[in-house]
Amino acid sequence: MPLPEIMLVVLWVGLTAYVLFGGADFGGGVWDLLAGGSERGRPQRALVEHSIGPVWEANHVWLIFVLVLMWTGIPSVFAAVMSTLYIPLTLVALGIIARGAAFAFRKVSTQLWQQRLFGAAFAFSSLVTPFFLGTVAGAIASRRVPPGVAAGDLVTSWVNPTSLVSGALAVLTAAYLAAVYLTRDAERRGDAELVEQFRRRALGAGIVVGVVSAVGVAVLAADTPELYAELTTGRALPFLMIAVLSGLVSLALLWRRAYVAVRLTAAVAVTGLLWGWGLGQYPDLLPGVSVTDAAATDAVLAASLGALGVGALLLVPSLWWLYATFQHERNG
Amino acid sequence: VTTDMLSAAAAAATEADLGAARMQMALSLGWHIVIACFGVGMPAITLIAQWRGHRTGDPAYRLLARRWAKAMGVLFAVGAVSGTILSFEMGLLWPGLMGVYGEVIGLPFSLEGIAFFIEAIFLGIYLYAWDRLPPVQHMLSGIPIVVAGVASAFFVVTANAWMQQPTGFDAENGHIISVDPWAAMFNPATPSQTTHMIVAAFMVAGFGMASVYAVAMLRGRRDRYHRLGFLLPFTVAAVLSPLQVGVGDWAAHFVADNQPVKLAAMEGVFETERGVPLHIGGVAVDGQMRYGVEIPYGLSLLAHWDASAEITGLNEVPADERPPVNIVHWAFQIMVASGLALVALSASGAWAWWRRRDLPRSRWFLRAAALSGVGAALALEAGWVVTEVGRQPWIVYGVLRTSEAVNPAPGLVWGFVLVSVVYAVLTVASVYVLRRLARDKPVPVAPQERDVTDYTVV
Numbered sequence: 186m187p188l189p190e191i192m193l194v195v196l197w198v199g200l201t202a203y204v205l206f207g208g209a210d211f212g213g214g215v216w217d218l219l220a221g222g223s224e225r226g227r228p229q230r231a232l233v234e235h236s237i238g239p240v241w242e243a244n245h246v247w248l249i250f251v252l253v254l255m256w257t258g259i260p261s262v263f264a265a266v267m268s269t270l271y272i273p274l275t276l277v278a279l280g281i282i283a284r285g286a287a288f289a290f291r292k293v294s295t296q297l298w299q300q301r302l303f304g305a306a307f308a309f310s311s312l313v314t315p316f317f318l319g320t321v322a323g324a325i326a327s328r329r330v331p332p333g334v335a336a337g338d339l340v341t342s343w344v345n346p347t348s349l350v351s352g353a354l355a356v357l358t359a360a361y362l363a364a365v366y367l368t369r370d371a372e373r374r375g376d377a378e379l380v381e382q383f384r385r386r387a388l389g390a391g392i393v394v395g396v397v398s399a400v401g402v403a404v405l406a407a408d409t410p411e412l413y414a415e416l417t418t419g420r421a422l423p424f425l426m427i428a429v430l431s432g433l434v435s436l437a438l439l440w441r442r443a444y445v446a447v448r449l450t451a452a453v454a455v456t457g458l459l460w461g462w463g464l465g466q467y468p469d470l471l472p473g474v475s476v477t478d479a480a481a482t483d484a485v486l487a488a489s490l491g492a493l494g495v496g497a498l499l500l501v502p503s504l505w506w507l508y509a510t511f512q513h514e515r516n517g
Numbered sequence: 518v519t520t521d522m523l524s525a526a527a528a529a530a531t532e533a534d535l536g537a538a539r540m541q542m543a544l545s546l547g548w549h550i551v552i553a554c555f556g557v558g559m560p561a562i563t564l565i566a567q568w569r570g571h572r573t574g575d576p577a578y579r580l581l582a583r584r585w586a587k588a589m590g591v592l593f594a595v596g597a598v599s600g601t602i603l604s605f606e607m608g609l610l611w612p613g614l615m616g617v618y619g620e621v622i623g624l625p626f627s628l629e630g631i632a633f634f635i636e637a638i639f640l641g642i643y644l645y646a647w648d649r650l651p652p653v654q655h656m657l658s659g660i661p662i663v664v665a666g667v668a669s670a671f672f673v674v675t676a677n678a679w680m681q682q683p684t685g686f687d688a689e690n691g692h693i694i695s696v697d698p699w700a701a702m703f704n705p706a707t708p709s710q711t712t713h714m715i716v717a718a719f720m721v722a723g724f725g726m727a728s729v730y731a732v733a734m735l736r737g738r739r740d741r742y743h744r745l746g747f748l749l750p751f752t753v754a755a756v757l758s759p760l761q762v763g764v765g766d767w768a769a770h771f772v773a774d775n776q777p778v779k780l781a782a783m784e785g786v787f788e789t790e791r792g793v794p795l796h797i798g799g800v801a802v803d804g805q806m807r808y809g810v811e812i813p814y815g816l817s818l819l820a821h822w823d824a825s826a827e828i829t830g831l832n833e834v835p836a837d838e839r840p841p842v843n844i845v846h847w848a849f850q851i852m853v854a855s856g857l858a859l860v861a862l863s864a865s866g867a868w869a870w871w872r873r874r875d876l877p878r879s880r881w882f883l884r885a886a887a888l889s890g891v892g893a894a895l896a897l898e899a900g901w902v903v904t905e906v907g908r909q910p911w912i913v914y915g916v917l918r919t920s921e922a923v924n925p926a927p928g929l930v931w932g933f934v935l936v937s938v939v940y941a942v943l944t945v946a947s948v949y950v951l952r953r954l955a956r957d958k959p960v961p962v963a964p965q966e967r968d969v970t971d972y973t974v975v
Binding site: 238239240242243245246248249250252253254256257258260261263264265266267268269271274275277278279281282283284285286287288289290292293294295303334335339481482484485488489492493496499500503504506507510511 | 587590591593594595597598599600601602604605606607608609612613615616617618619620621623624626627628629630631633634635637638639640641642644645646649661693695696697698699924925926927928929932935936939943946947950953954
C-alpha cells in the first residue's frame, strides 16, 4: 500500500479509537446529565466518575493524534477543514476545555454546590461537544468543505441536513457506547440496580441510534447522493451491513444480559458506520481533492509513520496495563 | 504534492481579526505554558518526595507526595485540555501556516503525541492505582510521566524553534517541494531553545510549589511538613536558577547571530554600529532609546564577547519587517530582571544553608520566596513574548508573514471574545480549586497508610 493510504488508514484507526473510547467518555457525561437529582442520581454519577476517571485523559489523546496526523499527512485538507468550519470547531474546543476542567474540579470538590456546578458544566459540555464534532463530520461527508482556506460557507457548511443528523448521531452513539460499557462496569461492582438502569438505557439508546441511523441514510439519499450510493450499493455496503447486523446482535445480547460480549458488538457496529463513511468517500477527501493530491511528501509520511510505529511498541503495552489495572479491580 | 488550492485563499483578514487571532493565540498559549511547566516539573518533584518518604518512612514526605499528586491530577487535566485547544487553534487561526508547512513540523508533533499519550496513560495509573500497586512498582509507574513530560516539552519547542530558524524543506511559490523532517526538527535554534524552556519549566514548578509553603510558613506554620514542602521544590529550582543564566546567555548569543533583527528589537538598536551600549530600561521614541541607563559597550560585549563587535540595527530591514521595539525590549528586561532576582533569592538560601544548615532567618527571605512562583511565571511569559513578538511580522522567520497565515474568515474578533470569557472563568475556577486543595487536608484514605492519614499538620 502506498504511504498516503497507510497514513489515511492510521488516521482512521485513530479516529475510530477516539469515537470508541473518547466518545464513550462524552456519553458518560450525557448520562450524568440525565441521572436526576443530586440524591437520586448519586450512584449513577459515582459509577460514571469511577469508570472514566483513570482513562479519559489517555482516551482524549486520540483526538490530538487525529489532529496532528491531519496537519502532518494532509496539511491542505486540515487547513481547509479548520478554516471553513472554525465556528463549530471553536465550540468543540471550548466544550473540551469545559468538560475536562469541570470533571477534574468536581472530583476534588467536597461541597454539594460545587459538585453541582462543576457537574453541570461537565455534563452539558459532554452533550454539546460531540454534537458539534458530528456536524463537522457531516460537513466533510456532504462535500461542503471545498479546498482552500476558508473557501466554504461559514454557516451552511455545518448547518445542513447531513450535519445535523450526524451531530445527533454522534451524541447518541456516545451515549449508547457509554451505557453499554457502564452496564458491565456496574455488574463488576456487583450493583444489580445500577446494572438494570444502564441496561435499560443501553437498550433505549441502541434503538434510538438505529432509528436515527436509518433516518441518516435517508437524509444522505437526498442531501449527499454520492455517499448514499456508495453506502447502499457500492463498496461501502459491507461495512453498513456489518454495522446493522452488529447493532441488532448488540440489542439481543443486551436483552440476554451478555454484558461483556455486547461491548465488542456495540464497538463493531460503530466502527462499521465510521469505516463505511470513510470507504464511501475514498479516495476523495474534499471535493476534487484525492488523498494523493493532498498527501504530504513521502519523506514526512515515512518519518511520521515510522515514529508512530515505534511509539506503538511503547503505547500498546502501556494502554493494556492501564485498562487491565482498572478493569480487574478489587471488590469494595 | 500540494495542489493550487491554498493559493486560492480568500481575501485577507482585517487588521482587527489578525490582532484578535494573535491575542487569542497569545492568551491560550500563555495560559497553557504555565500549566505545562507544572506538568513537566511537578512529577519529578513529587516522585522525589515519595521516594524519600518510602526510604525514610517519614510521613511528612509521604503526605506531601499524596497532596502534590492530587494537585498534579487537577493541573494535568486542565493542561491536557488547554493543550488540545492549541492544536485546534493551529488550524482555526493559522490555516495559511499549517496548510503549507504543517507537514514540515509534523514529525515533532507526532512524537509529542506519543509522549503525551505515555504521560496520560501513566498518570492515570500513578494517580488512581496508588493503593493497588506495591510502593516501588507504583513509584516506577511515575518515571514514564517524568521522561515523557520532558520529551513532550522538547518536541513541542523544536516546532517553535523551526519557526525561528526554518530549515529542512524546499518550497517554490508557497508549495512544498521536498522535506527533510529530521533536519527541520533539529534546526539550529533547537538546542538552546529547548534547553532554556525545559530548565524554565522546572524553575516555574519548583518556585511555584515552594511559594505555597513559603506563604504557609509566613503564617506561622513552620512544622516539618511545611518546611519540607518548601525546601524540596525550592532546592530543585534554586539549583537550576544559576544554570538558567548560562543557558539564557547561550540562547541570546544564538539570537544575536541568527535573528539579529530580534536582538535589535530586544535592545532597541536602531542603527547598525560597533561598540553598542546596553540599555537598562528606556523607551523607544521616534527611532531612539530614551530615558534608559546606558552601559557603554555592554551589548557588544554580552552578545559577542567583544566590546567592539558590530550589532545589526533595525535599519537593515524595511520598516514593515521590524518587530515592535518597546514590547520586545521590555519583555526582555522583565525576563532578565526576574531571572536574576530568582538567582539572588536562591543564593541567599544556599548561603544560609551552607553556613548553618537552615533557611535564612529574615522574614524577607520567605516573603521573597512567596513571590518566587509569580516571578518565575513572569519570566516565562516575558521570555515567550520576546521569542514570539520578536519574530514578527513573520510567523515563519523570513518565510511567511503572520498576516498571510491567518484565517481570512470574518468574525475572529468574536471568537477571541468568547475564548477570553471561557479562560477568565477557567482561571477563576482553577485558582479557587487549587486554593481549596492547598487548604483542605484531603488525604486519600489508604488503610495501610494510617500514619499518613492521621499525621497532624499545623
